[in-house]
Structures are given as structure tokens and as C-alpha cells.
Amino acid sequence: MTELLQIQDVRKTFGIRSSFLGRKKDLVAVEGISLRIPKGRTLGLVGESGSGKSTLANMVTGMLAPTSGQVLIDGQPVHDQKGKVALRGESGAQIVFQDPYSSLNPRMPVAQLLAEPLKVAPKVLMPEREQRVNELLDQVGLPRSARQKYPHEFSGGQRQRIVIARALARRPRLLVCDEPVSALDVSVQSQILNLLKDLQDELGLTYLFIGHGLESVGFMSDEIAVMYLGRIVEQGPAHQVLADPVHPYTQALISSSEAIPFHAGGTVELTGEIPSPLNPPSGCVFRTRCPLVTDICAEAVPALTPRSESRMAACHRR
């Protein structure tokens, strides 16, 4: 199977000046991540806020240039040598944002919102543009009468349908979904997730699906990667990771989720907050909150090593 998305040892740091005359410090948002998604599949990315998920997503869509490493979509680098976006339209990735309320311009009717990506060079001209807008509305299950309405006339779920339709306008093959349902009512969440699944089957889309809850990610994904403080701590096929998590952080995430029963070794509870990425702990970044911490954890950074045929984890415990 060929990979549509390849993330190769990507690192992203931001220079932060803590005070006016202070020295610049590097905030490491993403540290040496490699991932690949085969065509037509979904990779789920899980982690708390501040774990670097969105930074990674922004590098895939081209909004941010990686400090080192590179992102390839179908073998083509997303950024050129100068860090400018090289892939646009169908060859690049499109993104579905978290909040459908702020991701639609309140002063544009739906037809105009959906047509906007089509007006960027190479332009899609008028009769075809009109057709494409109708096609998009059909695809996401909105009536044609929605064309002339404004975003505020829709519910959150309908708005997210508009956002998805707009992301699909240029027929991208890769869609980044940045927590697409976390701002929606629970009753609507499953409808949007099902829509995304249907669209994937229909159009052969590849998803990078980001979430902070395991329920939606588990439902959507073929494979799951768990992020903590800019690093991947565990990775593997979705059903295996959920049924038998290796890393204590994954275990804690699963035991905190009510929808997924967790049996391996009782519950694991997390205490405290995610540490500041400006001041990460030495050794294993998770050791400050790990219930199973030992001496070696403070000394050496655990590498992401294979645990079985298809799984990897970064933990000193065997």
C-alpha cells in the first residue's frame, strides 16, 4: 500500500522571549515525529491540549513550516526550500476546524462560502462553480435551499457540514480534521463522524483525525498515535491500542474515558498538569505524572521502539 502522507522526523520550535530583555528560549512544540498514513486510511492523533497536535496539523496543511524534517503528501514536499507552501488545492491537505462558529465568515451566504476555494487560481469558472457548489451541498447532506442562507441560520452540526463541504471543494485527497466534533452537541457528533466516514468511502479520502477524546478517535481511526508534550508515546492499530495500551499515559487516557471499558491492571489516574514545553522534564517527559515512574526515567529519554509486529511505544518498562 502506498502512503499518501509521510511525516519525516518533523521538529518545530518557537522562539519565545519571556521578558523584554530576557534571552530567547526555544519552545519545542513538536519533537522528532515520524508518521505515515496509507491512502484511504485514517490516522487518529490523541493527546491533551498542549501536546502539539494542532502544531503538527498546521505543518501538514502548510500553515506552519517545520524547523527541521519534512512533510510529504503523495511524495511531494508540502513546503519548499524557503518554508513557503508548495502544495495547494487538490494536491495539498485541507483542514476541518474545531469550531464551526468561528470558521465561517458570518457575512457570507453559503454559496459564496463554498465557492471561495474555487476562486483561487486555477479558478473554476462560473457555470462549473455553481454546479460544484450544488454537488458539495448534496455530498454533505444539506438542501440546495441552503445556498442563500447565512451561517447563523444553521445549527452547529449543519455549520460543520458547511465547513466540511468547503474543505472538499478543491477535491483534496487528504483531510486534516482538527477535533471536528468537540464543539458540537453529543447527539450531533455521531452524525458528523458518520458523514466523514461515508465521505471517506465515497471519495477515497485519507484522514488525519485529531481529537482529545478517545471515543471519536477510536471510532474513526485505523491507526492511533498518542502524543504527549510534542512526542509520540504510543502508536499502533486502533483496536489494539484501545484494548491493550502499553504506555501508562495511554492507559490513563483510556481509563479516564467512560465509553471504553478498560480492564488491564485496574484504573490509572493522572494527577497534575501537562508540564510547560518551555521547561520539559529531563529523561522521559511523562515521568512527572507517571504512576509507574522509576529512577531510569529521569535519566534517559525512552525511544519509540517496536513492541510487537505493528505497535510502538516509548517507555522504559518492558
Added chain:
Amino acid sequence: MAESTTMSASGTGSVEPAPAKSFSQRSWRSKLRRVPLSGWIGLVLVGVPAVVAIFAPLLMPHSPTEIDPTRALLPPIGMEGYQPGHLLGTDNLGRDLLSRLIEGARISLLIGVLSVVLAGSIGLTVGLAAGYYSKWIDALLMRFVDALLAIPSILLILVILGVLDPGMWTLIFVLGITNWVIYARQIRAEVLELRERQFIRAAQNFGVSGPTILLRHLTPNVMPSFIVLSTLSVATVIVTESGLSFLGLGVQPPDISWGLMLTTGRDYLATAWWISTLPGLAITFTVLGILLLGDWLRDALDPRLAVGR
């Protein structure tokens, strides 16, 4: 698709339902029907002086500059000593007040509107650019704005008027280039907030160019405050103009503006109050009308407020 019930509920039954029409689908007639009372009042209060200003030569009963000392200080209708032919009385030189008010409407409104158009377009451009583009363009433009704000505007006006010949066009220019800073600051602040919204990021992600984002996304979203600022400025500009005319730096006789009339009547306030009171009332009602009109316009341009009632 349970979530779509809210939308399809409005159009029940038939194949092609006729749901509650959205803003852009409504006819102009039904839009007009939705103009609130305050909007109508504003329309009348602005419309009357505007029409009067346009047709001024046809409406004036006398020449506004004709001096007749024998008919000086005549009172308006309804007062003792009223003389037919001078409906609103005369001023200290015997000039017909009604004719002067009509002629003054032209210059006062022209100054108010044109200087606001000038200030607004400079301010909007600078504000959008400073808010959207890189940090150092922002810093450069905003330090310039700060520098301008540090100089009292009346001082700046006096300096410029001291160099240029006073008159209507100079006044429009001066009021325009001293007032744009308030637009620039307000609009920059709003753009800074809007630019972080996801719909702007989405547009960038599609590859929409900077100028297009400014025009298509940011400008419509800063319009409400732009309109409010503009209407407020028309009001202040008309008042500032009267102040400058009082200092002899504004409109020069024989040109007439309401501000100039206001100041010429000040010596006669005790004996012939109508000379300054009438242009004062004209200013007050016009400004009130502009404010009401602006309020309505702001709401009418907002699709969120215009639909569903």
C-alpha cells in the same frame, strides 16, 4: 438527519418548499418595510437638508447675500414685528435667514460628508493594513498614528490653515487628514481580533491572497463600527467647522455655512436670538438624523439581525 429539522421545518410539505426567505432573497420592498421608526426619522432628518442643499437655488426666496440695512434684525413668523417675505426673519445686515440656511446646508453637508469620506478611506486602509500585515508595518503605521494623536488636532488644524488659504476645500482636506487616526486605531484593533478567527485562517489555507482577504473577509466585518464612527464624525466635523469659522479660519464670507451663521449671531443673542438659534437647530437635527440613520444602516447590513423577524 435530526439536526436539519430546524431548517426544513420552516418549509413544510411541497416539493420545492418556500422557507422563510433569507436576507439576500428579500425584495427591496420587503426590506423597506422592515425599516424601524428611528430609521425613518433619520431618513427624513437627513433627507430634507440633503434635498434642500441640492435644489438650493430653486428654493431660496431671496439672495442669501443681499444686504438691506432697513430690514435688519426682523424676527421670524409668529413674533411681534414679523414682516411677510422673511419667513425666518433676517440677520444683523438684513439678509434673509431662510435663504441663508438653505445655502448654508450645501457647504455644511458637503464639508461633513466629504471630510468623513476622506478620513474614513485613509483610516480604513491604514487600519486594515496595520492589523493584517506584518509586525513592523503595524509598528510603523501605529507609531505614526500615535505621533499624530500626540499633537492636539486643533493645533494641527490651525497650523495647516495658517499655511493654506482658508476656504471650503481646505477645510475638507484639513478635517479629513486630522480625523483618520481614530478610524485607523479602531479598525486595526478589530482586525487584530478577526485575523485570529478560523475563517481567516481557512481562507489563507485555500491560498486566498492578502488583499482579497482584506476586501472580502475583513472589510465587511469591520463595517458596523466603521459606520458608527463615520456618523459620529460627521456630527463632530460639522461642529468643528463652526468652531473654525468662529475663529475666522473656516468658511470665508461671502460663502455661508451653518457654523459661520452660528457665530455671526453671537453678538445679538440677547436681542435677536433667532440668528444663531436657527442654524444651531439645523445642525442639531441633521446630526441627530445622521446618527439614527447610521444606527439603522449598521443593523441592516448585519445578516444576523436582519433575518428571522
